[in-house]
Amino acid sequence: MDGNGRWATDRGFPRIAGHQAGSESLRRVVRAAPDFGVSTLTAYAFSCDNWKRPAEEVDAIMALLAWYLADEIPRLLADRVRLSVIGRRDRLPESLVAIIDEAEAATSACDKLHLRLAIDYSGRESILTATGLCAGRDVTTERFEQMLAATNRGGSQPVDLLIRTGGEQRLSDFLLWECAYAELVFTRRMWPEFGGQDLAKAIAAFRRRERRFGDVPAALASRLPTYSRERWLH
Ligand code: IPE
Numbered sequence: 350m351d352g353n354g355r356w357a358t359d360r361g362f363p364r365i366a367g368h369q370a371g372s373e374s375l376r377r378v379v380r381a382a383p384d385f386g387v388s389t390l391t392a393y394a395f396s397c398d399n400w401k402r403p404a405e406e407v408d409a410i411m412a413l414l415a416w417y418l419a420d421e422i423p424r425l426l427a428d429r430v431r432l433s434v435i436g437r438r439d440r441l442p443e444s445l446v447a448i449i450d451e452a453e454a455a456t457s458a459c460d461k462l463h464l465r466l467a468i469d470y471s472g473r474e475s476i477l478t479a480t481g482l483c484a485g486r487d488v489t490t491e492r493f494e495q496m497l498a499a500t501n502r503g504g505s506q507p508v509d510l511l512i513r514t515g516g517e518q519r520l521s522d523f524l525l526w527e528c529a530y531a532e533l534v535f536t537r538r539m540w541p542e543f544g545g546q547d548l549a550k551a552i553a554a555f556r557r558r559e560r561r562f563g564d565v566p567a568a569l570a571s572r573l574p575t576y577s578r579e580r581w582l583h
């Protein structure tokens with residue numbers, strides 16, 4: 350969810366107004382997502398590196414997140430959205446942790462969409478934590494992913510589509526393991542302006558991609574000639 354600050358600055362508003370508009374954007378996207386067949390949506394709200402920002406902005410984001418969650422519980426229940434929060438909790442304000450616990454407990458049986466909010470989240474840190482939990486045993490992919498799921502609470506399923514708004518083309522420490530074969534869509538749209546139509550466009554682009562996971566195109570597999578060095582390189 351990138352571009353809140355620039356969206357606000359461009360309009361002469363304080364950056365926090367951009368974060369507030371961004372929370373409304375998230376509400377719209379959560380509403381629209383199930384119509385496109387999305388079953389899990391992870392939104393990157395605050396990274397471990399975002400603590401570097403000025404204290405006023407960090408405090409305002411923490412307050413906004415608590416308000417958003419408190420406001421949202423009835424709507425999440427009505428729309429059958431299960432909420433999980435991934436990331437560290439030990440540095441969050443107690444009042445925010447309390448509302449996270451409440452929202453997670455209240456929505457735990459909801460089954461239409463799984464909304465995961467990443468707050469104080471770092472992909473590298475979650476990999477390190479999961480690796481630590483594997484300590485003393487062989488680190489197989491399966492065991493590592495179980496530990497990653499435990500670390501994230503909200504699971505460790507592979508990401509199919511990653512959408513980054515705000516014009517930057519980087520991962521910024523988001524779900525690094527889970528994005529191994531994610532399709533990436535970058536848009537210049539600032540997050541407060543991102544809506545259902547943008548989601549539709551990104552999903553249409555995703556559907557046009559051929560996902561091969563390291564394999565060759567399915568249509569080619571049966572027609573590949575036997576490799577012959579002489580024939581192809583001379
Ligand atoms: C994304 O918007 C929200 C957070 C990282 C909290 P930004 O705050 O990064 O907005 P820009 O990139 O400065 O426009």
Ligand code: MG
Binds near residue numbers: 351352515
């Ligand atoms: Mg940014």
